[in-house]
Amino acid sequence: MSYSVGQVAGFAGVTVRTLHHYDEIGLLAPGGRSHAGHRRYSEADLDRLQQILFYRELGFPLDEVSALLDDPEADPRAHLRRQHELLTARIEKLQKMAAAVETAMEARKMGINLTPEEKFEVFGDQDPDQYAEEVQDRWGNTEAYRESQRRSASYTKDDWKRINDEFSAIHAHMGDLLDQGVAADSQEAMDGAEEHRLFICRNHYECAHELHTCLGEMYVSDERFTAFYEAIRPGLAVFMRDAILANAARVGQGSV
Secondary structure: OOEEHHHHHHHHOOOHHHHHHHHHOOOOOOOEEOOOOOEEEOHHHHHHHHHHHHHHHOOOOHHHHHHHHOOOOOOHHHHHHHHHHHHHHHHHHHHHHHHHHHHHHHHOOOOOOOOHHHHHHHHOOOOOOOOHHHHHHHHOOOHHHHHHHHHHOOOOHHHHHHHHHHHHHHHHHHHHHHHOOOOOOOHHHHHHHHHHHHHHHHHOOOOOHHHHHHHHHHHHHOHHHHHHHHHHOOOHHHHHHHHHHHHHHHOOOOOO
16 A cells, blocks of 8 residues: 555645655655656655654754664664663653643742752753742732742752652652552552642642642643643643542542
């Protein structure tokens, strides 16, 4: 079976112009032509295109992609191993970025006592002050907000790195439970939710179970929080919310 350039463009989510360019530079030459001279792509061509798009997604320039795919020493298993390594590294980086965003959004404008260089080292390209004005408008008059500011005013770069690492570990654990099919109201999931609550208490503000359930609801109602958790594991936002609610119910402190 073969496919037209328009069909392939639709399958892969690229433009026809992109496929023409790949053909012109020898990166992806279609395996055949129609009687009218139009490009026809085989299953093998589609496999190669998938490899190209994978490496492009990871930021590889086209000449490097070509060298990787045309390496006579490489075999399909070698490509899969390399892709797994690259994806693992990307996932770890995204999880750290996501943890930084969560810390910034949950801790909010807390008087972070870091230089611009230190902020970049800790949070990467995620600005911890991004939601400061919104946070102050919504929670500026609460004791939790004032307590967060008092605590974080003394935090150093190493403190923020530790906080981000702890938060990443909690989310990774909850994501693993979700992957394993563990129920949100299981002992393990509720214990994970409790560790999440205690993390907030240790590092930001006193987070009672009732307040914790409000945060859990926000994880599924605020698209920014939902996107954060979905980037870690699909379905994690709802799983976190449900585990938090179950944990609160366990101690008789459900949301009001």
